[in-house]
Amino acid sequence: MATLTLDHVTKRFGKDIVLDDISLAVADGETVAIFGPSGAGKTVLLRMIAGMSEPEEGDLLINGEDMIGVAPERRAVGMAFQNFALFPHMTAFENIASPLRAHRTTNAEVAESVDAIARLLKIEHVLDHAPRALSNGQKQRTALARALVAAPRLLLLDDPLRNVDAKLRFEMRLELPRLLERFGSTVLYVTQDYREAMALGHRIAVLMDGRFVQIGTPEEIYLRPATIAVAELFGDPVINLFESRVESGLPDASVAIGKARLLLPPGYAGIAGRPVTVGIRPEHLRFAGSEGDSGTLSARVAAMLPLNDRLVRLLVTEDGHEFYTSRDAGRQDLGEGRPCVVSADPDAILLFDRATGRRIAPEGLEGTRST
């Protein structure tokens, strides 16, 4: 069991700033997903927490203890990587046992611990295989077993499902939270897959260009993304974006998209005239109303795209705005080329400042906790 604190940490390689003044407090037993695009600094962050490199500035504490200068083996941190990093000349058993060999543990105790974790991860039948004789899924589980076997107080998982097939990834996404809870470890889980981050993280820390752009629960980040870039990283199909300007009105302000006008939720009257980017998620646009109703968009179905178990429609307005909707999959009357009218629930409309890309919260209606 452990807490982890990063306090204004900066990591440089030469002149390059790879982690730029980042702060994060992880509670005991909490899983925080570190999510971000390739090159954001996720692996550098984990390696630094594990003690394989040191920050140039800031504090790094585990259980309130300063870890700067403390050797990796004295940090009681377990780590599993995306490329499995198994020792090729050792069997799966010996790979899993390796963290225990460093301690004064008897062979019987080692065997007992390895067998228990192997049973849990369903790899007990391949323990005498060398890594080259394991499937990717078995390698991944072996690496995970090695990270878990010494019951580390802090577990660092670096995109452990990246190199496994979609079916196993789906299974592990369901299994892992239970497994991690059972071990009671505090976990940092790096991923480039937003679904994995949402399924596994109690909270998600979105890392972009070496900075945490937003830290929050999956729901907070999905429904109230701090920036357009964050909104675009979460969701499939991607969030619909329209350039517009807030117009005053009573009782509530509105935004124009082409000829249509969409009513905004309360709290935006004070920013009339401001250029904004309007964001609406595809599942928040539904077919409804009739043409000309206030708060509706008239469009035509341009394409039908199957996506997993859903049907997504690409719609285009008369003036050429394209957007997606994933609602009403079963509507037979809305085939390609058909005219339609869609409306958005005002509460689901997001506004971003066009200059900065940051979300504009409705005045007085929510706390603005974005970083």
Ligand SMILES: Nc1ncnc2c1ncn2[C@@H]1O[C@H](COP(=O)(O)OP(=O)(O)OP(=O)(O)O)[C@@H](O)[C@H]1O
């Ligand atoms: N030892 C190093 N020396 C110099 N630059 C480095 C070093 N290690 C990493 N970097 C740079 O730091 C940046 C962040 O790398 P990092 O591996 O942490 O990205 P990442 O977010 O884990 O990406 P991915 O998801 O692709 O693994 C990259 O620009 C990388 O080139």
